[in-house]
Amino acid sequence: MANGVSSRPRVAICAVAQTKFEAAKPNVRIQGMLWEVIDAVRRQTGLDFGKGGIESAVTVSDDVFDARTISDGAVTDVVGAHYGSEEKVAADGAQGVYYATSVIVSGHHDVVLLAGHCKESQAASRNMVTHLAFDPFYTRPIGLDYLAAAALQAQAYLARSGVTENQLAGLVVRARQWARQNPVAQENATMGRDQVLASAMLADPIREAFMYPVSDGAIAMILASEERAHAITDRPVWVTGLGNCHDSFFLGERDLAGNFALERAAARAYAMAGIDDPREAFDVVEIADAYAHQLPQYAEGLGLCAPGQGGKWLAEGGPDRQCVNRSGGMLAGNPLMLGGMARVAEAVVQLRGEAGHRQVSDAKRALAHGATGPAGQLQTVVVLETRE
Amino acid sequence: MRCKHRNVAIIGSGMSKFSSHREEVNQPEMIHEAVVEALDDAHLTIDDIDCVLHGNMELFEMVHQPDMWHVLGSGAWGKSGVRLTTGGTTGATLACAADNLIAAGLHDVVLAIGFEKLQEGHTTGGITNMADPLWGRSLQTGALTGTTAQQLIDRFGGDRARYAAMKLRTIMDENAMRNRKAHRRLRLDRKYIKEAAENSPPLVGELRMIHMCSQSDGACAVIFASEDKVAELGANAAWIVDHETVHREETLILDSGKSTHRVAAERLFARNGITDPVHDIDVFEMYDPSAWWGLDWLGEFMLCEGDEHLKMVENDVIGMDGEIPLNPSGGVQGSNPIGATALVRVAEAAMQVRGTAGEHQVPKPVRRALASGFGGTLWTVLMLLSKEKPALEAKV
Numbered sequence: 001m002a003n004g005v006s007s008r009p010r011v012a013i014c015a016v017a018q019t020k021f022e023a024a025k026p027n028v029r030i031q032g033m034l035w036e037v038i039d040a041v042r043r044q045t046g047l048d049f050g051k052g053g054i055e056s057a058v059t060v061s062d063d064v065f066d067a068r069t070i071s072d073g074a075v076t077d078v079v080g081a082h083y084g085s086e087e088k089v090a091a092d093g094a095q096g097v098y099y100a101t102s103v104i105v106s107g108h109h110d111v112v113l114l115a116g117h118c119k120e121s122q123a124a125s126r127n128m129v130t131h132l133a134f135d136p137f138y139t140r141p142i143g144l145d146y147l148a149a150a151a152l153q154a155q156a157y158l159a160r161s162g163v164t165e166n167q168l169a170g171l172v173v174r175a176r177q178w179a180r181q182n183p184v185a186q187e188n189a190t191m192g193r194d195q196v197l198a199s200a201m202l203a204d205p206i207r208e209a210f211m212y213p214v215s216d217g218a219i220a221m222i223l224a225s226e227e228r229a230h231a232i233t234d235r236p237v238w239v240t241g242l243g244n245c246h247d248s249f250f251l252g253e254r255d256l257a258g259n260f261a262l263e264r265a266a267a268r269a270y271a272m273a274g275i276d277d278p279r280e281a282f283d284v285v286e287i288a289d290a291y292a293h294q295l296p297q298y299a300e301g302l303g304l305c306a307p308g309q310g311g312k313w314l315a316e317g318g319p320d321r322q323c324v325n326r327s328g329g330m331l332a333g334n335p336l337m338l339g340g341m342a343r344v345a346e347a348v349v350q351l352r353g354e355a356g357h358r359q360v361s362d363a364k365r366a367l368a369h370g371a372t373g374p375a376g377q378l379q380t381v382v383v384l385e386t387r388e
Numbered sequence: 389m390r391c392k393h394r395n396v397a398i399i400g401s402g403m404s405k406f407s408s409h410r411e412e413v414n415q416p417e418m419i420h421e422a423v424v425e426a427l428d429d430a431h432l433t434i435d436d437i438d439c440v441l442h443g444n445m446e447l448f449e450m451v452h453q454p455d456m457w458h459v460l461g462s463g464a465w466g467k468s469g470v471r472l473t474t475g476g477t478t479g480a481t482l483a484c485a486a487d488n489l490i491a492a493g494l495h496d497v498v499l500a501i502g503f504e505k506l507q508e509g510h511t512t513g514g515i516t517n518m519a520d521p522l523w524g525r526s527l528q529t530g531a532l533t534g535t536t537a538q539q540l541i542d543r544f545g546g547d548r549a550r551y552a553a554m555k556l557r558t559i560m561d562e563n564a565m566r567n568r569k570a571h572r573r574l575r576l577d578r579k580y581i582k583e584a585a586e587n588s589p590p591l592v593g594e595l596r597m598i599h600m601c602s603q604s605d606g607a608c609a610v611i612f613a614s615e616d617k618v619a620e621l622g623a624n625a626a627w628i629v630d631h632e633t634v635h636r637e638e639t640l641i642l643d644s645g646k647s648t649h650r651v652a653a654e655r656l657f658a659r660n661g662i663t664d665p666v667h668d669i670d671v672f673e674m675y676d677p678s679a680w681w682g683l684d685w686l687g688e689f690m691l692c693e694g695d696e697h698l699k700m701v702e703n704d705v706i707g708m709d710g711e712i713p714l715n716p717s718g719g720v721q722g723s724n725p726i727g728a729t730a731l732v733r734v735a736e737a738a739m740q741v742r743g744t745a746g747e748h749q750v751p752k753p754v755r756r757a758l759a760s761g762f763g764g765t766l767w768t769v770l771m772l773l774s775k776e777k778p779a780l781e782a783k784v
Contacts, residue, residue, distance in 0.1 A: 008393075008492075008493050009393065056633070062446070062452075062453075063445065063446040063447050063473070064446050064447065064450075064452045067517075068447075068517060068518065068521075069445055069447045069448075069475070069514050069515060069517040069518040070445065070473070070474070070475035070518045070763070070764050072473075072474060072475075072764075073475060073518055073764045073765055074520065076635050076636065076637050076764075076765070077637040081635040082635070082636060082637045083634055083635075083636060083645070083648065083651055084634065084635065085632075085633035085634065085635065086474070086633070086635045087472060087474055087481050087484070087485070087633065088472060088473055088474050089470060089471065089472055090443075090446070090453070090471045090472065090473040091453070091455075091470070091471045095470055095471070098470060099470050099472070099485065099488075099489075101492070102485075102488045102489045102491075102492040102494050103488050103492075104492075105393070105491075105492035105493065105494070106392060106393060106487070106488040106489070106490075106491035106492040107392040107393045107491060108392065108487075108488055108491070129452055130452060131452075132450055132451055132452040133451065133452040133453045133454075133456055133457070134457070135414075135415075135416075135451075135457045136451075137414065242494065243468070244468050244469065244470075245466060245467065245468060246440075246459050246464040246465055246466065246467060246468075246469055247459075247465065247466075248459060248460075248465050249456055249457050249458075249459045249460055250460075260466075261466075264466065268468070372453065372456075373453055373455075373456040374456060377456050377459070378455075378456070378469065
């Protein structure tokens with residue numbers, strides 16, 4: 001992180017809205033999904049588009065999942081960018097939070113709409129889409145896709161950490177129990193450990209219940225500069241730490257059981273937020289657990305437990321003690337491109353005290369995490385706080 | 389100018405050779421060419437880069453999240469980064485994003501990379517796929533449209549409009565002949581302006597192949613740095629004064645409003661005290677996908693009335709020795725690797741300000757340069773650069 005600006009202006013998330021996440025939303029187009037959440041944040045804030053209101057938009061979507069070149073072209077009107085500004089982040093939605101914050105801190109705009117959508121149900125096969133992320137010379141011919149990459153990561157991680165399949169099944173059971181308290185979550189039918197372990201093996205050791213479900217949905221947020229935030233809401237949530245980092249591309253060049261990129265992303269975000277000990281720093285933690293094994297692995301990378309100690313952390317009740325993924329996390333379902341954005345949204349809901357039966361009492365500081373690419377090649381960390 | 393918390397400058401740029409078939413390199417190798425040239429130009433190594441921005445259009449090459457693979461050539465391993473894609477404007481959006489991220493204090497040195505390898509996909513198919521599947525796709529002809537040509541002919545008469553468009557095309561080619569990176573260098577001759585068009589196959593209406601941009605393979609890399617870093621390095625800098633993004637609803641324009649180009653120019657010029665753009669700006673790198681669009685859009689960006697923009701072409705005001713040289717690089721009619729194209733405009737404008745454009749450096753001092761990006765459904769991004777470091781204005 002650069003230190004060129006000593007008194008960096010602050011940015012607050014002033015409103016969030018999420019659609020109900022569903023396996024398919026065949027009766028609504030992407031524009032309709034987006035309008036539901038954009039209209040909701042407009043109502044929450046009383047803001048309209050244009051001068052004195054929402055000045056520009058940052059969107060999150062993916063051309064391949066939308067099967068549409070320049071996917072943001074489809075949403076220019078819905079995000080209020082007719083004769084206005086819209087810029088698209090083509091990665092996990094936590095990257096959208098990263099960029100939208102910079103648009104405000106730079107001084108260019110005071111109020112930014114961040115809006116993301118994904119209809120993974122439209123893809124005939126999600127593995128076919130993520131297969132296209134691999135280079136056509138070495139890795140595509142052997143059939144890699146994000147599921148296969150995650151399975152290789154899981155094999156490496158389980159071997160090093162000692163995390164058991166039984167522990168992973170426990171995480172799925174837990175995720176679905178918490179999801180019952182989350183009105184936007186998709187998978188809220190409870191599952192027993194035996195049912196989880198009987199679910200189909202997709203790519204050893206990843207079973208169907210260990211993998212995030214296909215989801216359709218949209219999320220919108222209003223971000224604002226400090227001077228505007230107080231006028232917009234009496235419960236602003238401040239973005240106090242941001243960090244991201246790339247790992248290498250070839251899986252063989254990486255330590256798949258480790259957290260090279262996440263450790264660096266977290267270190268950048270914690271340095272910005274002034275956090276020394278992440279184990280004690282957060283009241284709420286939301287981890288992008290697209291696959292069950294990633295929850296303990298990324299908890300290590302985020303410094304919630306020591307490297308290699310994910311199994312012990314699970315055995316000692318770390319996720320409950322540190323209030324990790326009370327939303328149900330990605331195993332309970334949210335659109336792939338919005339994994340990190342949904343984590344930020346849940347953190348904001350918690351910090352605003354609006355989380356109902358899953359509310360963490362007196363939550364003041366939250367950690368939200370997002371990941372993009374094969375086996376989490378690009379990692380994003382966001383720290384959010386209520387303190388003035 | 390806009391309120392901004394600290395100044396940002398371009399301190400280096402690099403481009404691969406642009407061509408129809410860069411078959412000897414894969415995508416990350418082609419990007420690597422541009423990155424190495426940009427680092428050399430800025431006298432930096434990859435270790436000096438904090439953040440790597442990346443953009444193109446996935447459906448042209450059918451590579452999903454290509455920034456992941458491209459880490460091999462972009463140097464993003466261990467670094468921050470963001471992938472931004474806004475269609476043809478992508479490269480200009482990356483430049484705006486670099487300005488935002490550095491001005492925000494999140495990063496000190498940012499490397500922005502735009503690329504496309506159009507030979508690996510179907511360009512017109514990809515562009516057609518941009519339109520709404522229910523309302524617009526069956527009417528789409530990709531980027532090939534004869535509408536603007538017909539409007540100019542209707543407005544200014546066939547002989548005059550056809551000559552002006554083809555003269556602009558010829559000037560672009562004269563410029564491309566001075567740019568070794570350019571894809572198409574046709575050696576067009578001013579003596580045969582009329583014949584060059586008549587002998588070129590028609591594509592749509594009055595749009596002929598000679599008028600249209602190429603489809604190219606290529607990559608562009610630009611290095612941006614904070615004010616403190618520029619001072620520390622003693623870098624040759626082109627400062628970012630301001631930028632403006634104007635998008636438009638996708639398919640059906642039910643009002644007869646102004647073009648996004650004119651709106652963007654009016655907003656940018658008003659904020660920055662530009663009252664006479666032809667005089668106040670020393671060089672203009674325009675995203676000009678065809679000679680007809682180039683002719684029409686010259687009028688929009690320069691806020692022309694009547695036939696002023698035709699006169700600018702007829703009287704060589706936009707030539708290399710003119711008052712406002714247009715696209716000394718040869719422009720988009722010379723080279724068009726789409727995801728890189730708008731970043732090439734910014735890079736070329738910065739080269740003119742920094743005096744590093746070599747054989748296509750304009751023969752006059754360049755104090756201010758303008759770069760435009762075009763994309764989507766006639767979207768605009770404009771960026772204004774200057775030789776002189778801008779004064780930061782207090783927030784109003």
